[in-house]
Amino acid sequence: MKELKNEFEATDGVEFPGEVYVEELLKPIFNDQKQYLFEAMFKINKAHTTMLTEQGILTKDECNKVFEGLNLVEGLDRSDLLYTEEFEDLFFLVESKIGNHIGDELAGKMHIAKSRNDMGEAMYRIVLRNYLEQTIDNAEKLNQVILYQAEQHIESIMPAHTHTQPAQPTTFGHYLVAIYDNLSRDIERLKQAYKTVNQSPMGAAAITTTGFPINRERMADLLEFDGLIENSYDAIGTGDYLIEAAQELISLMTNMGRWIQEFLRMSSKEVGLLQVSNAYVQVSSIMPQKRNPVSVEHSRAIASSAAAEGMAVLHMIHNTPYGDINDTEDDLQPHLYGGYQKANRVIKLMRAVILTLNFNKERAHQQAKENMITITELADVLARDYGVPFRKAHKKASTIAKRANEEKKELYQIPLSKVNEWLGNVQLENNDWESIIDPKQFVERRKVTGGTNSKVVLDMIQRRKR
Helix, strand or coil: CHHHHHHHHHHHCCCCCCHHHHHHHHHHHHHHHHHHCHHHHHHHHHHHHHHHHHCCCCCHHHHHHHHHHHHHHHCCCHHHCCCCCCCCCHHHHHHHHHHHHHCHHHHHHCCCCCCHHHHHHHHHHHHHHHHHHHHHHHHHHHHHHHHHHHHHCCCCEEEEEECCEEEEEEEHHHHHHHHHHHHHHHHHHHHHHHHHHCEECCCCCCCCCCCCCCCHHHHHHHCCCCEECCCHHHHHHCCHHHHHHHHHHHHHHHHHHHHHHHHHHHHCCCCCCEECCHHHCECCCCCCCCCECHHHHHHHHHHHHHHHHHHHHHHHHCCCCCCCCHHHCCCCHHHHHHHHHHHHHHHHHHHHHHHHCEECHHHHHHHHHCCCCCCHHHHHHHHHHCCCCHHHHHHHHHHHHHHHHHCCCCHHHCCHHHHHHHHCCCCCCHHHHHHHCCHHHHHHHCCCCCCCCHHHHHHHHHHHHC
8 A cells, every 4th residue: 555655646746736636626626716706806806906095005106006917917818827836726826917017016915904715705795696686687587578478368267286186277377477476586585695695795804804904894885795794703704695595596496496397297288288489399309290398398407406506505504614614615606606507597498488488278278177176166156155054065066076077077068957966955046057167257256365366367467567
C-alpha cells in the first residue's frame, strides 16, 4: 500500500492543490462561478468601490482607476478566463487581472472592508433574485392564459374526479379557475421568497463587520436590495433564504406537476377531452396514427427534476453549522439556479400548450352524463323538494345507483316509471327526474360561492382579472 501511495503522490502532488482536487473541485467550481456569478461579482465590486470613495476610504482618483480596471476586465471574453493553479478561484483571478492594469496595490484596496464571505452571499442573492423575478413574471403570464381559457369554458361541462373516479359534473372553466388560484398562491410565495432573498449581507465582511467606517445601508441601496440583514453573524450564517427559495421551487413544481399529469390523462385517446396543438405534439417513428403530447410529458418530467433540485438544497443545508460553510455555497448554488431554469422551461411550455389547446365539449358533456355522476342531485331533490330526511334520501339514491348498475344502464337510459318503482313510497315528477339526469342542471344549480354555476364562475374570473 505504501508503494501505491507513493505512486499516487508522484502524479497527484504533495502540495496544494493536488491534481484530483483541481480536476474534481476547483475547476468545476471555477466554471460554475464564471457561468453564474461573473456579472454579480463586478456589480458588487463597483458598488463597494463607490461606497468606499463616498466614505473617504478611497480617493476619487483611486476610484476612477479601480473602475477603469473593473471595466477592462469585465469586458474580457469570459471563455478566455481559465482556471490556473496560481489562483484558487475566480475571485482572486479577477483581482489579479485588474491588478495587471492598475497595479496590485490599488486592486487590493478594492477589497478593503470586504470579504469573500459577504461578497459571496451577496452574489448568490443577486443571482437568485433574478431567477425569482423571471419565474414570477413567467408564472403570471401562465396564469393570464389559464384565466383566458377558463372564461372560454364556463359552460363546457365535464366530469370532476375524486379518488381518480368520476364523481360529479363540473365545467372546464371551473376546473381551470382552481388551477389559477393554486398557481396564484405559489406566485405569492415566490414574491415572499424574493423579499427574503433580496436583503443585503454586504458589510458583514467575514462575519463580524469591520473597523473601517463603511456604510452598509448605502451598499444595500447601490445593489438594489430591499433592505439590510442587520446582524452580521446572521448575514453570513443564515441559510433561510436558500431554504425558502428551495421550498417554493418544490411547491411550485409539485403543484404544477399534479395538474400537468391530469392534462396528460385528458389528452389521451381514451379520455379525449384535450387536444394539444400540432405545434406541441410529435409523431411516432413507426406508428403513423400517433399524436404524442410530448410537450406535456416533458413538462411533467422537468417539473419533477426541478423539484428534486430543491430537495437537494434542503438536504445539503440540513445539519450544517450556523456560519460560513462550503455546504451552502459553491456546491449548492447550481442546484437552485438549475432548478429555477427548469421551472421556467416548464412554465413557458405549459403556457404555450394551454393557450393553443382545444377542448372537446361534446365528448366532455357525454362523459358527464355517464357513470351516474349526477345522482347526488337525486338525494338533494328528495331531501329539498320531497321532504325525505337526507340520510334516507342518500340511501334511496344509492339503491337507484345499484339497480342501474345491475342493469348496466346509465341514469338517462332508465324510464321514470322504473325509477319510481325502485323508490317505493316516494314518486318523482317527470321534470324533476329530467333535471336530475341532466349534467347542465347539476352544474347550474350550484350557485353558492365558489360553485360551478356559469355566472358564479364568470364572477370569479372577473374578480381575478381585476
